[in-house]
Amino acid sequence: SLVQCLSEYEGTEKRRFTTESERYGVVLNLLSRRLEHQPGHCWWYPLRPDKEQYRQVIGERALSFVGIPYDFIGLVNWLLGKVIADTKAMFCSELSFVSWGFVGKAPAPDQLLEMEMVGEGVQIL
Numbered sequence: 001s002l003v004q005c006l007s008e009y010e011g012t013e014k015r016r017f018t019t020e021s022e023r024y025g026v027v028l029n030l031l032s033r034r035l036e037h038q039p040g041h042c043w044w045y046p047l048r049p050d051k052e053q054y055r056q057v058i059g060e061r062a063l064s065f066v067g068i069p070y071d072f073i074g075l076v077n078w079l080l081g082k083v084i085a086d087t088k089a090m091f092c093s094e095l096s097f098v099s100w101g102f103v104g105k106a107p108a109p110d111q112l113l114e115m116e117m118v119g120e121g122v123q124i125l
Helices: 031-038 051-063 071-077 092-099 109-115
Strands: 002-004 018-020 026-029
Touching: 002 051, 002 092, 018 031, 018 092, 026 031, 051 092, 092 109
Parallel strands: none
Antiparallel strands: 002 018, 018 026
16 A cells, blocks of 8 residues: 555644555555554555655545555456556555556566665564
């Protein structure tokens, strides 16, 4: 998922939100609520400083996909190496990939780290 701050609405608590693709489709969640019942670990990979100029457009793109259905068929096809990312339906890594402005074959989640968009990971949970 992508972590975003919606500064116009955050108030003094400085809340962070995630845009993520779940079985119900692309949704916006409070990061703190999402992590409340998370039994494992969570890592944050910040946007690289040289990509900072794209922050706003990435966030706008990600928010524009809220409500797009989950790509169950695409996920199965991705396992077979046959998914071209589109915006009709999306799975998790496809959402980040397209929000970053990429097109083409949808990557696996671990392949996102190889795309030189994010910096060193920080464990937050």
